[in-house]
Amino acid sequence: MRRTVTRLLAMTALALPLILPATPATAAPTTPARQLADVIPAPVETRPDARGTFQISPLTVIRTAPGSVDAWQVGRQLADTLRPATGYPLPVLPVRATPLPEIALLIGGADSRVGQQGYQLDVTRRGVTIRANTPAGLFAGTQTLRQLLPADIESPQRQRTTWTVPGGRIVDYPRFSYRGAMLDLARHFHTVDEITAYVDLLSQYKINYLHLHLTDDQGWRIQIDSWPRLTSVGGGPGTGVDGVGPGYLTKADYKAVVAYAAARHITIIPEIDMPGHTNAAQSTYPELNCDGVAPPPRTDTAVGYSSLCINDELTYRFVEDVIRELAAITPGPFLHIGGDEAHATTDEDYRTFMQRVLPLVSKYGKRAYGWNEIMQADPPTDAVAQFWGTGTTNTDLAEAAARGNKVIMSPANKAYLDMKYDRNTRLGLSWAAYIEVSDAYGWDPATRVAGVGENAVLGVEAPLWSETLRSLDDIEYMAFPRLPAIAELGWSTTASHNWESFRTRLGQQAPRWRLQQVDFYPSPQVPWR
Ligand code: ACM
Numbered sequence: 001m002r003r004t005v006t007r008l009l010a011m012t013a014l015a016l017p018l019i020l021p022a023t024p025a026t027a028a029p030t031t032p033a034r035q036l037a038d039v040i041p042a043p044v045e046t047r048p049d050a051r052g053t054f055q056i057s058p059l060t061v062i063r064t065a066p067g068s069v070d071a072w073q074v075g076r077q078l079a080d081t082l083r084p085a086t087g088y089p090l091p092v093l094p095v096r097a098t099p100l101p102e103i104a105l106l107i108g109g110a111d112s113r114v115g116q117q118g119y120q121l122d123v124t125r126r127g128v129t130i131r132a133n134t135p136a137g138l139f140a141g142t143q144t145l146r147q148l149l150p151a152d153i154e155s156p157q158r159q160r161t162t163w164t165v166p167g168g169r170i171v172d173y174p175r176f177s178y179r180g181a182m183l184d185l186a187r188h189f190h191t192v193d194e195i196t197a198y199v200d201l202l203s204q205y206k207i208n209y210l211h212l213h214l215t216d217d218q219g220w221r222i223q224i225d226s227w228p229r230l231t232s233v234g235g236g237p238g239t240g241v242d243g244v245g246p247g248y249l250t251k252a253d254y255k256a257v258v259a260y261a262a263a264r265h266i267t268i269i270p271e272i273d274m275p276g277h278t279n280a281a282q283s284t285y286p287e288l289n290c291d292g293v294a295p296p297p298r299t300d301t302a303v304g305y306s307s308l309c310i311n312d313e314l315t316y317r318f319v320e321d322v323i324r325e326l327a328a329i330t331p332g333p334f335l336h337i338g339g340d341e342a343h344a345t346t347d348e349d350y351r352t353f354m355q356r357v358l359p360l361v362s363k364y365g366k367r368a369y370g371w372n373e374i375m376q377a378d379p380p381t382d383a384v385a386q387f388w389g390t391g392t393t394n395t396d397l398a399e400a401a402a403r404g405n406k407v408i409m410s411p412a413n414k415a416y417l418d419m420k421y422d423r424n425t426r427l428g429l430s431w432a433a434y435i436e437v438s439d440a441y442g443w444d445p446a447t448r449v450a451g452v453g454e455n456a457v458l459g460v461e462a463p464l465w466s467e468t469l470r471s472l473d474d475i476e477y478m479a480f481p482r483l484p485a486i487a488e489l490g491w492s493t494t495a496s497h498n499w500e501s502f503r504t505r506l507g508q509q510a511p512r513w514r515l516q517q518v519d520f521y522p523s524p525q526v527p528w529r
Contacts, residue, residue, distance in 0.1 A: 052167020118173025178459025179490035186216030188245030273338030304343030340371035398451025
């Protein structure tokens with residue numbers, strides 16, 4: 001459950017010190033000393049310095065790189081995060097020499113290894129300094145700082161806690177540039193508030209892409225002006241699995257989600273699934289069917305029965321309209337065209353379709369991305385394939401990798417967050433596997449599929465399909481604690497991969513999730529605090 005309070009506070013950032021409650025709440029619980037390495041995803045390098053412990057106080061200021069609006073935004077978000085629990089004013093000011101204790105967010109001057117997404121974090125008795133080459137790197141550093149503070153920092157109410165940060169230096173940067181999550185809005189629609197609440201959680205674990213599965217047999221969830229009944233009918237009352245997941249994003253909603261995510265350094269990737277998984281469109285517009293007859297709407301969970309009409313020019317007018325309108329409201333580089341489970345399309349028709357559609361994605365300035373089946377259509381080498389298989393071989397994918405195509409790893413028996421944890425899990429499916437936390441953590445993206453090595457892997461993604469999910473609570477229960485496992489596989493080095501370390505650090509996250517009202521699965525594999 002969540003949390004309108006947090007959203008409200010975020011919107012009133014600067015006014016906040018004036019409206020803090022006068023009487024603070026509870027006494028400090030004793031918490032075990034945190035170490036610099038008690039972070040998920042595991043940082044690349046930590047050098048603790050016991051003499052350097054810093055304590056945030058009522059006098060602490062947040063200073064940001066002069067002239068950088070983006071750095072100031074990161075500072076403002078950090079202040080929004082730290083103010084409710086500390087009750088401190090934490091003004092956000094441009095950098096200058098000062099005797100005050102400070103948290104400084106600086107562009108430049110970091111260890112050369114940090115690249116475009118990493119950061120260097122130094123903690124001394126005088127303050128905390130985060131240095132990065134980009135605002136995204138600074139933001140990542142602030143998420144680490146958040147985890148280095150006592151868990152009480154996540155409380156929406158003022159706490160009487162000593163706000164110490166362990167001393168030393170962290171140098172940190174990702175193994176893979178792409179660390180994603182996917183949310184299925186088609187099987188059950190999820191609202192803007194639910195999507196943005198998920199974005200808040202993802203950003204804490206340095207996830208930087210959110211893929212939205214916007215269309216499927218059971219519903220169409222994105223406004224397309226040139227085909228208006230897609231949403232009024234295809235996303236309207238009675239759509240979704242069991243007919244109880246109606247709704248859609250207007251273009252204004254979608255833009256709001258894109259902007260909210262961008263402010264947390266997460267890029268939205270829209271998916272229109274085709275040429276299969278299209279019953280919602282085809283039941284709405286008869287002309288999208290080869291026989292001109294609209295099939296009935298479907299609210300069951302069968303797959304593989306629908307196909308756009310491959311040899312009809314109208315199909316490509318439809319697809320181009322959708323791609324054009326969607327590309328125009330998508331600032332990110334990728335447009336996902338699905339391509340999975342097209343069992344009602346012949347192999348030849350599938351290739352014909354993809355060879356017509358792939359150039360349309362480039363025509364509107366986007367890079368094509370699809371489920372691994374698109375590699376059967378010999379796409380150009382800038383196309384990205386999302387591996388969702390359960391095996392460890394895939395000839396088409398290995399050949400594509402050899403040609404230079406990049407791959408996102410989402411093996412369904414490891415990374416699918418909608419799989420049940422075990423046979424007793426109330427939500428979810430089990431066709432790929434039961435996935436306990438150790439299973440989600442226990443694989444390597446660069447050795448999972450033969451012939452698809454480190455250089456071919458762009459990153460990892462944790463998809464969450466919504467056949468059984470209704471609410472934000474349901475989303476949280478399936479994503480936590482497995483999402484942080486996938487996030488660590490995407491960010492941390494293979495040398496740091498260690499189940500004992502991971503499950504200990506995961507257990508330390510629980511008090512934070514409780515304070516954020518995240519409904520997580522209390523796996524028996526994890527020593528929960
Ligand atoms: C998929 O799970 N059909 C990509």
